[in-house]
Amino acid sequence: MDGTGFLQREHFGELIRILAGRGYRVIGPQLRDGAIVYDDLSEVAQLPSGVIMDVQPARVHATVTQLPRYFSWANGPQALKPLLFRPVETLWQACRDDKGRLEFSAADEQEARPLAVIGVRACDLAALELQDRHFLQGEYSDPHYARRREGLLLVAVNCTHPDATCFCASTGDGPQARTGFDLVLDELDTGFIIGAGSKRGTALMEDLSLLPVREDQLAKAAVSHQAAREAQTRALPPGDLYDALAARREHPHWQAVAERCLSCGNCTSVCPTCFCSHEREQPRLDGSGSVHLREWDSCFSEGHSYITGLVIRAEPRHRYRQWLTHKLGAWHRQYGRSGCVGCGRCIAWCPVGIDLCEETAAVLGGGHD
Amino acid sequence: MTERGIPMQVEVVERVQESPTVFTLQLRLIEEAQRDAYRFDPGQFNMLYLYGVGEVPISIDGDPDRPELLQHTIREVGRVSGGLARLQPGDRLGLRGPFGRGWPMERLDGRDVLIVTGGLGCAPVLPVIARLMRQRERYRRVAILQGVKHSDDLIWRERYDEWARLPDTQVLLAADVAGPQWHGAVGLVTTLFERLDIDLANSTTMMCGPEPMMVAASRELLQRGAGEDDIWLSMERNMQCAVGHCGHCQYGEKFICRDGPVFPYREIAALFGQRGV
Amino acid sequence: MTESHNIRIQVPVLARVEGEGGLEFAVRDGQVEELRLSIYEPPRLFEKFLEGREYHEVPDMVARICGICPVAYQMSAVHALEQVFGVDPGAHIRLWRRLFYCGEWIQSHALHIHLLAAPDFTGFDSVTAMAREYPHEVRRGLALQALGNDIIALLGGRSVHPVGACVGGFHRLPALEECRALLERLQAAREQAQALVRWCASLPVPQREQSFCSVALRHPDEYPLNEGRLASSEGLDIAIEDYEQHFEEFQVPYSTALHASLHGQDYLVGPLARLNLNLDRLPASVRRLVDDTGIAFPSANMFHSMVARAVEILYCVEEAIRILERQPPLEPAAVPVLPRAGTGYGCTEAPRGLLWHRYVLAADGTIEAARIVPPTSQNQARIEADLRTSLQDFGLERDEAELRLHAETVIRNYDPCISCATHFLRLRVRR
Amino acid sequence: MKARIGVYKFSSCDGCQLAFLNLGETLLALDELVEISYFAEAGMMDEDTPVDIAFVEGSISTAADRERIRRIRDHSGRLVTMGACATAGGLQALRNLADASAWLADVYATPEVLDSLDQALPVAEFVEVDLELWGCPVDSRQLLAAVRSLLFGVLPPPQREKLCLECKRQQAVCVMVTKGEPCMGPVTRSGCGAICPRFGRACYACYGPAESPNGSALGRRFEGLGLLPEQVARRFLFINSHADAFLEAGQRWMSGHD
Numbered sequence A: 001m002d003g004t005g006f007l008q009r010e011h012f013g014e015l016i017r018i019l020a021g022r023g024y025r026v027i028g029p030q031l032r033d034g035a036i037v038y039d040d041l042s043e044v045a046q047l048p049s050g051v052i053m054d055v056q057p058a059r060v061h062a063t064v065t066q067l068p069r070y071f072s073w074a075n076g077p078q079a080l081k082p083l084l085f086r087p088v089e090t091l092w093q094a095c096r097d098d099k100g101r102l103e104f105s106a107a108d109e110q111e112a113r114p115l116a117v118i119g120v121r122a123c124d125l126a127a128l129e130l131q132d133r134h135f136l137q138g139e140y141s142d143p144h145y146a147r148r149r150e151g152l153l154l155v156a157v158n159c160t161h162p163d164a165t166c167f168c169a170s171t172g173d174g175p176q177a178r179t180g181f182d183l184v185l186d187e188l189d190t191g192f193i194i195g196a197g198s199k200r201g202t203a204l205m206e207d208l209s210l211l212p213v214r215e216d217q218l219a220k221a222a223v224s225h226q227a228a229r230e231a232q233t234r235a236l237p238p239g240d241l242y243d244a245l246a247a248r249r250e251h252p253h254w255q256a257v258a259e260r261c262l263s264c265g266n267c268t269s270v271c272p273t274c275f276c277s278h279e280r281e282q283p284r285l286d287g288s289g290s291v292h293l294r295e296w297d298s299c300f301s302e303g304h305s306y307i308t309g310l311v312i313r314a315e316p317r318h319r320y321r322q323w324l325t326h327k328l329g330a331w332h333r334q335y336g337r338s339g340c341v342g343c344g345r346c347i348a349w350c351p352v353g354i355d356l357c358e359e360t361a362a363v364l365g366g367g368h369d
Numbered sequence B: 001m002t003e004r005g006i007p008m009q010v011e012v013v014e015r016v017q018e019s020p021t022v023f024t025l026q027l028r029l030i031e032e033a034q035r036d037a038y039r040f041d042p043g044q045f046n047m048l049y050l051y052g053v054g055e056v057p058i059s060i061d062g063d064p065d066r067p068e069l070l071q072h073t074i075r076e077v078g079r080v081s082g083g084l085a086r087l088q089p090g091d092r093l094g095l096r097g098p099f100g101r102g103w104p105m106e107r108l109d110g111r112d113v114l115i116v117t118g119g120l121g122c123a124p125v126l127p128v129i130a131r132l133m134r135q136r137e138r139y140r141r142v143a144i145l146q147g148v149k150h151s152d153d154l155i156w157r158e159r160y161d162e163w164a165r166l167p168d169t170q171v172l173l174a175a176d177v178a179g180p181q182w183h184g185a186v187g188l189v190t191t192l193f194e195r196l197d198i199d200l201a202n203s204t205t206m207m208c209g210p211e212p213m214m215v216a217a218s219r220e221l222l223q224r225g226a227g228e229d230d231i232w233l234s235m236e237r238n239m240q241c242a243v244g245h246c247g248h249c250q251y252g253e254k255f256i257c258r259d260g261p262v263f264p265y266r267e268i269a270a271l272f273g274q275r276g277v
Numbered sequence C: 001m002t003e004s005h006n007i008r009i010q011v012p013v014l015a016r017v018e019g020e021g022g023l024e025f026a027v028r029d030g031q032v033e034e035l036r037l038s039i040y041e042p043p044r045l046f047e048k049f050l051e052g053r054e055y056h057e058v059p060d061m062v063a064r065i066c067g068i069c070p071v072a073y074q075m076s077a078v079h080a081l082e083q084v085f086g087v088d089p090g091a092h093i094r095l096w097r098r099l100f101y102c103g104e105w106i107q108s109h110a111l112h113i114h115l116l117a118a119p120d121f122t123g124f125d126s127v128t129a130m131a132r133e134y135p136h137e138v139r140r141g142l143a144l145q146a147l148g149n150d151i152i153a154l155l156g157g158r159s160v161h162p163v164g165a166c167v168g169g170f171h172r173l174p175a176l177e178e179c180r181a182l183l184e185r186l187q188a189a190r191e192q193a194q195a196l197v198r199w200c201a202s203l204p205v206p207q208r209e210q211s212f213c214s215v216a217l218r219h220p221d222e223y224p225l226n227e228g229r230l231a232s233s234e235g236l237d238i239a240i241e242d243y244e245q246h247f248e249e250f251q252v253p254y255s256t257a258l259h260a261s262l263h264g265q266d267y268l269v270g271p272l273a274r275l276n277l278n279l280d281r282l283p284a285s286v287r288r289l290v291d292d293t294g295i296a297f298p299s300a301n302m303f304h305s306m307v308a309r310a311v312e313i314l315y316c317v318e319e320a321i322r323i324l325e326r327q328p329p330l331e332p333a334a335v336p337v338l339p340r341a342g343t344g345y346g347c348t349e350a351p352r353g354l355l356w357h358r359y360v361l362a363a364d365g366t367i368e369a370a371r372i373v374p375p376t377s378q379n380q381a382r383i384e385a386d387l388r389t390s391l392q393d394f395g396l397e398r399d400e401a402e403l404r405l406h407a408e409t410v411i412r413n414y415d416p417c418i419s420c421a422t423h424f425l426r427l428r429v430r431r
Numbered sequence D: 001m002k003a004r005i006g007v008y009k010f011s012s013c014d015g016c017q018l019a020f021l022n023l024g025e026t027l028l029a030l031d032e033l034v035e036i037s038y039f040a041e042a043g044m045m046d047e048d049t050p051v052d053i054a055f056v057e058g059s060i061s062t063a064a065d066r067e068r069i070r071r072i073r074d075h076s077g078r079l080v081t082m083g084a085c086a087t088a089g090g091l092q093a094l095r096n097l098a099d100a101s102a103w104l105a106d107v108y109a110t111p112e113v114l115d116s117l118d119q120a121l122p123v124a125e126f127v128e129v130d131l132e133l134w135g136c137p138v139d140s141r142q143l144l145a146a147v148r149s150l151l152f153g154v155l156p157p158p159q160r161e162k163l164c165l166e167c168k169r170q171q172a173v174c175v176m177v178t179k180g181e182p183c184m185g186p187v188t189r190s191g192c193g194a195i196c197p198r199f200g201r202a203c204y205a206c207y208g209p210a211e212s213p214n215g216s217a218l219g220r221r222f223e224g225l226g227l228l229p230e231q232v233a234r235r236f237l238f239i240n241s242h243a244d245a246f247l248e249a250g251q252r253w254m255s256g257h258d
């Protein structure tokens, strides 16, 4: 990468300050309630310094070490999705006057500042691209998502510590960020190799106190890319699995999963590409106005497939089948690629540790290579 | 293109009670510019918004050549439809639309046309029938088949009688359970296929109604020689946004709100009738 | 009303009290006979449910005894359990608990004053009716009630059956910004609370003194809330562990909730008892305002209970400000506890008065036995005694409606909480 | 004409009525909007006037209760149960699992005077219920939304989804995954705002069972976290022990096997 520079660890705060100075609301990773969460970031001290995560199916454990690193973990339950596709959002409002006339208006917009997110992973970028396709690139573009997406500035950090649940190497989405960011960092003990992926990124670099990057630093980064790739033990079979899964629509394994599955929707909530929502009305008590809300929903909920008098996917096995078949099959046909970016969140945050890699393998009959 | 994201205001111009639970609302857009711009294709639907309560997808069953009046025939089944049932002329509501892909009107010229409906299913095909009847000469034989659970559920008897009087037009009715004074057949709508007087190989079928009925009927028609591309079905799934974002109406790789609700049999053959999809 | 000396009055459902209870009394030959405050809510057997449960389930269970004072139940319980385990969660947890408790006092007292009691003295049936004449006062009261609720919610997630408290501390302590925002609201509410005291003192109440024994906690240097020794106006001074040696709970055949007595006599718990016994523990700022009301505390007029509640609201607002200004540490939210066998006692001051708990635990932390004495059953005998004399003084020759209203006013003044009282017992109403 | 409402209390802690009494200014607004004819705690005492909407708090546990709830049903348009007690018996329904008369004898000297059914039961076991508002306590927002919907002439939308969905919308971190807390969220109805997980603790199911609760799978997970079968059972047999799904799961676990 040309135009790279080296930002010493002790200067990392510059990045936050510069972004804030340019009017961004800066968001970054922090350790909270035992997990990495993304929230407002105003100083380096908030970053998860030395935090190492042990992530297994249904079990996440954080340890704070002396390691001089801010990004020595892979991801948390959320990253970009809730910032753009809000868990709860007002779509529009209606008012009614005493003559019964209605007036509709777009939701009030509060957030004036564009977002800058520090610590974005390759899988997050891949997921973002998928969400863009869904929310922006169809016939109808979602104005709420679009507005936040427009100003979004992304500082990616290449992954050095994949979790046991990660498999982005097998989906081709990581661990190295390749496109879609404004800046990309490689973290070394002493600081960051930093490169730009956009004009905005290049401009930002000009304001940072950068040193030239040394060969040995580049070599170290390359080694850690390789290591991060090789550390991954899970994998998904490549390609469009739609037909293969459709052919196994009545496979007994769907029921076997359903015996374990809580149909709680944690998997879809943490998945960075899942996009389902339902709409809900919130009228004022006196009846003079009403707010129309959109909220995250899940194909694991009964309401998702309800039509009067009938729940189409009443049985949890049908819900799990819908999720997997959509994610690994239908997505290819809807958006040109798999709906899974290999982040492993659904495995880690499933309260009973259901593992989509394993379940996929089981349905497809035996292992895969 | 009309506004998709935020409802437009409409007024109830007329309300007709078709049966104890079925009613028709004639709606008119309040704003003139919106009224002028609004066009729909037979088979498309609107999202009707009942103030403070919610939105539901409802087919547009008026005459597509008179889009200034938007007609919706609704069965009272739950929250929103129950609330819509209480609207009176002059009341206001919200409307987004039209949405989706409608019936293949361009493919009907010079062909036999078969319309198979069950339950309230006839609503979405009403605009088709309106056009067929107005431009009767463009089409060959027309058969209209309607099945209902109980003969008392049948609405629009006069219309059926009227259509039956047109040349080369067959109207066949069936009720699973017949009350007194029922002159139609007794049984499923498929029992009427025996009496069909059209050339299935050169026909286009448009079908809507409960899914099990459509599954049985299309299989039977295929057996009787209809082509997979010539049977069109109007599908129903939960819909929240109607613009392909909320994910509720997914049917395999399709979004019913956007890619449908009307599909040729071939496009959905692999999923059609499968449980839990 | 010629035969007015022989009447029977029945109030099947008392209005504006927490929980549903009734009153029945007969007047014969100018004397009150057969007076029964009948608390007829079915028993809810909480003490039995607790048996076999684990210690950490207790706070969520006992909260359900009363929707209006769940914090009190949780606090008495956690103190008792911590005593068994021999843990002290530390000074900061003590402060956060005090804040939590202040929220409940403010909420409960504001509710009682405005929704239940004041309409009696302003001549209305309900707060909504009163609001038409006293819009400002009612809004102020509702705002204070909301403030109390929000304090509870800050530490407990919600104001009814809050989920924040646990044996050892809290599941979570609030964020700094949340505390700051609350502090600002409290500061703004101080004046409101002062005005409330003045307003309550200005309402016309019957001027009638009676003699009764006040019982409350007494702490060496604080107005009592979550700890202290048991004291009475007649010189009692015992540790809470000795409660059972002096106080007795018994069932009365005609009615429901258990009655209690101290050395065989009825006694008063609650705001007036607390204030009467703890005037010297009020901060000067509150004390000054109490003096300004012109009411001489300790007071023997039961109707000064409402002013006592207002004073306690002001006290809690000030105490909450004091705590938040000190900004106790936000960590640790709780100290770990190790279960062990033993008996523990907890006694705190619920808004309505003493709330005494005792638990016997097995070595693994399961509850073997529990005993809970709520304030309302302690006040029952007192209420009945008060009614007898009050009605007599009021004039038994008055018409039925007047007598009824007066009797209800007397009862409401105690803010009885029938839900608490029936946490395990039911008595029968005679209609 | 204003709609008329009544608020009726049975055996309970009073906490659900507070969803009204804690409304603050909104209480006054509500009073403008509807006529409250019965609400003893608020001072409205006309119990026998017909109402359009009856809100019922508390479980039914005496013969007198049973008669009273029938009278209320008869004069009410819509009958809404408010909270766990009215909807599922509440915490006191734990007595249904035991020999309640023995218990009563245990706690006081003259149990004969008690007019108490052996069980504390949900309202729906005696009369038809039009709308159930779950929760211990119900949430004011939920209650107001129900009032508003009913005034619009429709029922509010059913809320049967799992707490986990609400928990994730609130962006709370899962306590089961990070702390090994035995959280009931995956079988519990949403509506509370996921307060427990947001306070870093396990949900204890005060909102009752959600749609398709998988008590076996969750119980096995709890076992994996170190709970004994009877501890698993107690998580189901708590505030909503009389709700079918919880009763069934609880009894299964109580019997020692799933």
Ligand SMILES: Cc1cc2nc3c(=O)[nH]c(=O)nc-3n(C[C@H](O)[C@H](O)[C@H](O)COP(=O)(O)OP(=O)(O)OC[C@H]3O[C@@H](n4cnc5c(N)ncnc54)[C@H](O)[C@@H]3O)c2cc1C
Residues within 6 Å of the ligand: A306, A307, A308, A309, B045, B054, B055, B056, B057, B058, B059, B060, B072, B073, B074, B075, B076, B077, B078, B079, B080, B081, B082, B120, B123, B124, B235, B236, B237, B238, B239, B240, B261
């Ligand atoms: C493309 C399309 C066209 C339709 N055209 C008509 C028509 O012309 N006339 C007619 O009477 N009905 C029609 N329906 C069905 C109609 O949308 C449902 O009857 C209606 O949504 C029920 O809403 P409810 O609130 O009254 O019922 P409830 O049972 O209370 O449903 C609650 C909510 O679930 C969702 N929902 C329930 N059933 C359906 C459903 N079948 N489809 C989509 N969402 C649903 C809605 O959000 C609804 O508000 C159509 C459905 C679709 C998908």
Ligand code: SF4
Residues within 6 Å of the ligand: A260, A261, A262, A263, A264, A265, A266, A267, A268, A300, A349, A350, A351, A352, A353, A354
């Ligand atoms: S797979 Fe796991 S996270 Fe997803 S619904 Fe099932 S139990 Fe919940």
Ligand code: SF4
Residues within 6 Å of the ligand: A267, A270, A271, A272, A273, A274, A327, A339, A340, A341, A342, A343, A344, A345, A346, A347, A356
């Ligand atoms: S399906 Fe699972 S692993 Fe794949 S992107 Fe979604 S959460 Fe990540």
Ligand code: SF4
Residues within 6 Å of the ligand: A264, A266, A351, D163, D164, D165, D167, D168, D172, D173, D174, D175, D176, D177, D183, D184, D185, D186, D194, D197, D203
């Ligand atoms: S904390 Fe509880 S409610 Fe939240 S996701 Fe985890 S299991 Fe579900």
